[in-house]
Amino acid sequence: MSEVRIAAEPRTEFGKGGARRTRKAGKVPAVLYGHGQPPRHISLQAHELLHAFKTDAGTNVLLRLELSDGTQLALPKDVQRHPIRGSFEHVDLVIIRTGERVTVEIPVVLVGDAHSDTLVDQQLTTVSVRADATDIPGSIEVDIAGLEPGANINAGQLVLPAGSILDTDAGQVVVQGLAKLTVAQMDAELAGAEQAAGGATAAAAGEKTDASA
Structure with missing residues (x-):
């Protein structure tokens, strides 16, 4: 630092x-x-x-x-x-x-390329770390090379600089891999959303008619 x-x-x-x-x-x-x-x-x-x-x-x-x-x-x-x-x-x-330890929020930087079928979801952009006040790390790198859908990297798996101690819950998910939707899946989701919206509109119209009867 x-x-x-x-x-x-x-x-x-x-x-x-x-x-x-x-x-x-x-x-x-x-x-x-x-x-x-x-x-x-x-x-x-x-x-x-x-x-x-x-x-x-x-x-x-x-x-x-x-x-x-x-x-x-x-x-x-x-x-x-x-x-x-x-x-x-x-x-x-x-x-x-000098020599005092402090707790600070350190930026998390993703490096590497995930699997081509993976949508990367970074849930934590910083993690809390205890470190020497005169030796605070600038950032913490997380290697996501080859990350596949369904895989997670938790805070406890991060490689911290020597002398630093993780203060964030080790079980918290830092980054996870999600499956990319295919064109057919996106079309199906869109159609489902439109159908749901249409059903809600029809139900609202029915309630209005009943109320005016």
């Missing part, structure tokens, strides 16, 4: 107005807390934060904050973004100590 240095400035303005002025200045309001320390209100440069998150690990990136009184390792706990523009609105950061 990569470590990214980012400058952090103390923040003295609070509330919606203060946060708005902070963002207008090209900075992101943030709060740093954890390990019994009082919360510290800080601001981060928006472009530096965007650069830090542009990694395979996404927001699971280790930040080394450059504060006025030294440096501090931290992990993003909650990242709020504007629903339309996608810009950063606010970030909660948790203080991390």
Whole structure:
């Protein structure tokens, strides 16, 4: 896992107005807390934060904050973004100590090609893992080469990086193989759906006639 240095400035303005002025200045309001320390209100440069998150690990990136009184390792706990523009609105950061273990959500990446008759259904896009805070895996690969219809790959079958422990239920299905429908099967399903819809319409019409009689 990569470590990214980012400058952090103390923040003295609070509330919606203060946060708005902070963002207008090209900075992101943030709060740093954890390990019994009082919360510290800080601001981060928006472009530096965007650069830090542009990694395979996404927001699971280790930040080394450059504060006025030294440096501090931290992990993003909650990242709020504007629903339309996608810009950063606010970030909660948790203080991390070297050697500490944390629980994080790690992206699951499928590699390989399933059997030609298989429709791949990925049920989990992330899994929960406990890992050293300074060695969080960026992603976990799942080999689906040759996956056949009816076959499943559970969380307990994932190959985790050394030192990482699965926190997700081992029995949860990560990916399963479904049988692809043939053209004839799709036509039959469509015809059945149309017939059911027609029957429901006829029943509704009958109920309306009875009610008006």
